[in-house]
Amino acid sequence: MANIAVLGHGVVGSGVLEVLTSHAASxxxxxxxxIHVKYILDLKEFPGLPYSDRFTKDFNVILNDPEVQIVVEVMGGLHPAYDFVKACLENGKxxxxxxxxxxxxKGAELLAIAQANNLNFLFEASVGGGIPIIRPISQCLAANDVTxxxxxxxxxxxxILTKMIREQMNFEDALKLAQQLGYAERNPSADVEGLDxxxxxxxxxxxxxxxxxxxxxxYTEGITKITLQDVDFADVWGGVIKLIGSVKKLENGQVHIMVCPMFVHRGSQLASVDDVFNGIMVRGDATGDVxxxxxxxGKLPxxxxxxxxxxxxxxxxxxxKYLFxxxxxPxxxxxxxxxxxSAFVRVSAKDSDTALNTAADVFGKITxxxxKRPVQGEAGFTVENLTEKELSDKLAALEARGVKVEGRIRISDY
Amino acid sequence: MANIAVLGHGVVGSGVLEVLTSHAASxxxxxxxxIHVKYILDLKEFPGLPYSDRFTKDFNVILNDPEVQIVVEVMGGLHPAYDFVKACLENGKxxxxxxxxxxxxKGAELLAIAQANNLNFLFEASVGGGIPIIRPISQCLAANDVTxxxxxxxxxxxxILTKMIREQMNFEDALKLAQQLGYAERNPSADVEGLDxxxxxxxxxxxxxxxxxxxxxxYTEGITKITLQDVDFADVWGGVIKLIGSVKKLENGQVHIMVCPMFVHRGSQLASVDDVFNGIMVRGDATGDVxxxxxxxGKLPxxxxxxxxxxxxxxxxxxxKYLFxxxxxPxxxxxxxxxxxSAFVRVSAKDSDTALNTAADVFGKITxxxxKRPVQGEAGFTVENLTEKELSDKLAALEARGVKVEGRIRISDY
Structure with missing residues (x-):
């Protein structure tokens, strides 16, 4: 029998107990x-549960019990989660x-402590919820260079973006709906600003x-500035707006990493990932795109x-395991x-022709x-193959010439 | 150093050597x-390769070399692959x-031999090529009942279906193109008849x-009977035709398993899987659809x-590993x-009204x-929620009443 402890009896923690109970035999x-849950750490009281007798408010009870070999941390947040996890790894759990x-x-530090103590530090659920992604990347793609x-x-x-695209709901209303449905928190900034x-x-x-x-x-940019005008222009361009986190290995060994809303072509596998679903593309030199x-x-996934x-x-x-x-x-x-x-830019001036002509003058070449639903004075165009700095500089130049930059959304190539 | 042998130096076998060489360090x-390839078994000669000296035509050289701990079988076909693999597992490899x-x-038999000898028998590449699927099903979804x-x-x-859908190419032309591009073999029956x-x-x-x-x-049905008329009707219905392999656990412990072309709704994740790509949906009680x-x-994937x-x-x-x-x-x-x-049915009679009226009479309710491009005498409709036997019986009844059944394609609910 393996004894484990669960730190935190919130949504995920209670889900862990539920899965362990409902699938015990398999x-x-x-x-x-x-697998036996010996302790559950939570400051709140949970009377009336079949396992109510296993709650403790004292982390040291868990830390000092040599029978507990695995600790499940599902409290969230950095403190005290980090302190607890570190103490566990340093104490053979x-x-x-x-x-x-x-x-x-704290990944690098905790993985190093785990390695030094010949222990596992696993976190499949930290990305993509129920989608297997950490393990496939580390194992199945072992004979393949991820690029x-x-x-x-x-x-x-x-x-939120799906509601904006499918139902022409504006950002504020879509956010409110997400909050009503429990998909967004009352303070939604970690989600909508791209931090998550x-x-x-x-x-x-x-x-x-x-x-x-x-x-x-x-570099992290959220979706709070996305408007229905942008959604329409993306449609005309041939795609949809998605919040994309991406990382690419450069030939010089550096990585190009960012989080921002992007135009994604309708034919892309990512374009059809809708609602609360996630989709993750891993590009490998041997496997191609997976x-x-x-x-x-969600609780159970x-x-x-x-x-x-x-x-x-x-x-x-x-x-x-060889996670490391x-x-x-530096x-x-x-x-x-x-x-x-490459980017889509939405601008406004006294009339749309002025806006577009000035843009063509500043950028050299625009498309x-x-x-779809013209707004007086507004125009949208795309520009290609310039650096981020050039893009910023040229947008500033546009503003200096009296053309207001209403929006700027990068264009993906997946 | 781990010594391995590779049985077969065809497309996959030469790819294995290439991946092992190009990614040796990682x-x-x-x-x-x-990992050192000590032997490559092939009846042909491969002069001029950096590893030409390691070829053998004698399987027993490999079988009897105790240094060879792992044998990679990439010959394809049942014989002699089965005999070789069985011998390897029985001899500690x-x-x-x-x-x-x-x-x-032969999976059940070979897995049992592997288990009895405390060896591994692994086959990630047998399904989905470079897509990790065997390992995710067996590991990541361990705390989840696949349904x-x-x-x-x-x-x-x-x-072939993508060409038919996107370019209105007929089946024969699309097959020829697939053969020209090397996607289909000269005898394409294992693919087009659904056996693969x-x-x-x-x-x-x-x-x-x-x-x-x-x-x-x-129950296995291929795509040789699919026509551009069917493709058009699928479009009108709101989807595309895909060749789907599916298995479902029934409440009584049995499984419902089949391979057949199906109407798949445009919103489905499977509908946007195009060209030579594969897409596999795993439905779990906790994870939902992954x-x-x-x-x-392909060689490298x-x-x-x-x-x-x-x-x-x-x-x-x-x-x-716990593959078993x-x-x-029985x-x-x-x-x-x-x-x-549920199914789409395409029928013909002296005129389409007669065809539809007879169908409505036989099925009770049709939609x-x-x-899109009417053909004299033809009509298409869908029927829902009947058994396969009822469907067959009613189609026979239609024929008996002078209405020819031109096609019948099942409707998926993913």
């Missing part, structure tokens, strides 16, 4: 021994977590390329990913301004897009 | 030791294969539900999946005639579909 068969903030901020990863990594923003997607692409980048990328080194699709969040990691832990008490990456190094993330980009 | 790092015919026909799998499992037929897809859904069904399903127990997408065949298995083998010499299923049992595959179905 899990025991796969893990080759029974393997850790499974769904906490993307923890992995994105690029791009994905729709946040279900909340994808739900940023943490996830940091984890995937660190895993695929072996060097930790911290969220604060990543795409993983599914529910990126996330809990089942956590439990799959627990099973793997039980089976590998003495054979460490090194800590960040100049590893390429200078964002020097990266090449105007027809407006 | 593979050694992941496997934690160098783990086996990695890309041979779907072998796994579909259904449905997929586009054959790239050749998907290429059948082998793959048998492997997935066996793995997901733990009991071997042999290809000859699966879809895996990528190139289902398949070879990289084989090599990933080899790496896994090297890392698990003493810890067997039992042999087939009455496990549900009687096909009693399965519920006529408008023809």
């Amino acid at each position: 899990i025991a068969k796969r893990a080759k021994e029974e 393997s850790v499974v977590t769904s906490n993307k903030e923890l992995v994105a901020q 690029e990863i791009a994905g729709i990594l946040n279900g909340t923003t994808n739900f 997607a940023c943490r996830k692409i940091c984890i995937l980048a660190s895993l695929a390329f072996g060097t930790h990328v911290y969220p604060d080194s990543v 795409v993983f699709y599914g529910k990126g969040a 996330t809990a089942s990913a956590v439990v799959a990691d627990v099973i793997d832990c039980v089976k590998h008490f003495k054979a460490r 990456w090194e800590d960040a190094k 100049n590893y993330v390429a200078d964002f301004g020097s990266m090449e980009t 105007p897009l027809l407006a | 593979i050694a790092k992941r496997a934690k030791e160098e 783990s086996v990695v294969t890309s041979n779907k015919e072998l796994v579909a026909q 259904e799998i449905a997929g586009i499992l054959n790239g050749t037929t998907n290429f 897809a059948c082998r793959k859904i048998c492997i997935l069904a066996s793995l997901a539900f733990g009991t071997h399903v042999y290809p000859d127990s699966v 879809v895996f997408y990528g190139k289902g065949a 398949t070879a990289s999946a084989v090599v990933a298995d080899v790496i896994d083998c090297v890392k698990h010499f003493k810890a067997r 299923w039992e042999d087939a049992k 009455n496990y595959v549900a009687d096909f005639g009693s399965m519920e179905t 006529p579909l408008l023809a």
Whole structure:
């Protein structure tokens, strides 16, 4: 019998208990021994549950019990999760977590501690919820050099964008609906400003390329400025707007990593990832593009990913999994301004001809897009193959010449 | 150093050598030791290669060399592949294969021999080429009951259907093009008649539900009868025609398994899987729908999946992977005639009104579909929620009343 402890009895934590109970027989068969939850750490009281007697408010009870071999951290947030996880790894307990903030901020350090102590630190549930992605990247693609990863990594923003695209709902209304349905939190900024997607692409980048990328080194832009005009122009262009987290290995060894809304062509596998679903494309030199699709969040999908990691832990008490990456190094993330980009730009002036003519003058070459529902003075166009810095400079030049930049959305090539 | 032998130096075999050479350093790092190809078995001569000196024509050289710990079987076909693999497993060598015919026909037996000898028998490359699917099903979804799998499992037929849908090319021309491009063999029957897809859904069904399903127990229908009229009707209905292999666990413990062309709704993740790509949906009770997408065949994708298995083998010499299923049992595959179905039917009579009126009379309730390019005397309609036997009986009744059944395509609910 393997004894485990669960830190946190929130949505995911209670889901873990539910999955372990409802699938007990098949899990025991796969893990080759029974998995027993000895403790659940939570500050709240949960009377009336079949396992109410196993709650504790004292982390040290868990830490000091040598019978507990695996600790599941599903509290979320950095503190005290980080302190607890670190203490567990230093005290001979393997850790499974769904906490993307923890992995994105402290992954390299915790993996090093796990390695030094011959323990596992697993986090399949931290990216893509129930979609298997961490394990496929680290194992199945072992004989393959990953060159690029791009994905729709946040279900909340994808739900909002889908409502804007499909039902012409504006951003504010779509956000309110997402909050009503429980997809968005009351303070939605981590989702809509792109931070959640940023943490996830940091984890995937660190895993695929072996060097930790911290969220604060990543250019991150959310979807709060996206309007229905932009959605219309994307449609005319031939695609949809998606919030994309992407990372690409450059020939000089650096990585180009960013999170931003992008125009995605209708034919792309990512274009049809709708509602709260996630889709992650992994581009390999041998495999070509492989795409993983599914529910990126939710109680049971996330809990089942956590439990799959627990099973793997039980089976590998003495054979460490080879998840590992090194800590960040200077100049590893390429200078964002020097990266090449293509973009859609929406501008306004006293009339749309003036706007477009000035833009053509400033950019040299632009491709105007027809407006579906023309707005007086507005125009939209695309520009190709310039650097981020050139794009910013030229947009500033446009403003200096009296043309207002209403929006700017990058164009993806997947 | 781990010594391996490769049986067969065809497309996949030469790809395995290429991947092992081009990724030698990263593979050694992941496997934690160098992987050395000691022998390549092939009856042909391959002079001028950097590894020409390692070829042998005598399988016994490999079988009797105790240094060879892993044998990679990429010959294809049942004989002598089966005999060689069996001999290897009985003589202490783990086996990695890309041979779907072998796994579909002999999987249960070979897995049992591997288990008895504490060896690995791995076959990630047998389904979905470079798409990780065997490992995710067996590992990541361990804490999840798979209830259904449905997929586009054959790239050749998907290429042909895509040409028919996108370019209104007829079946014969699309097949010829596929042959010219090397996607289809000169004798294309294993692809176009559905047998290849059948082998793959048998492997997935066996793995997901733990009991071997042999290809000859699966209702299998190919795409040779699909016409551009059918493609048009699917478009009017709101979708596309795809060759789908599917298996579903029934409440009574049986499985409903089949391979046939199906109408797939445009909104489905499977509808946008085009050209030679594969897409596989795994439905789980906790995860919901997870879809895996990528190139289902090709030299390097398949070879990289084989090599990933080899790496896994090297890392698990003493810890067997838990791939396993039992042999087939009677009455496990549900009687096909009693399965519920919905279908599109295309009929002809002296005029389309007669055809539709007779159909309405025979079926009770039909939903006529408008023809995009009407053909004199023809009509198309859908029927819902009847058994396969009822559908056959009613189609026979239609014929008996002078209405010719031109085509019948099932309707999917994914």
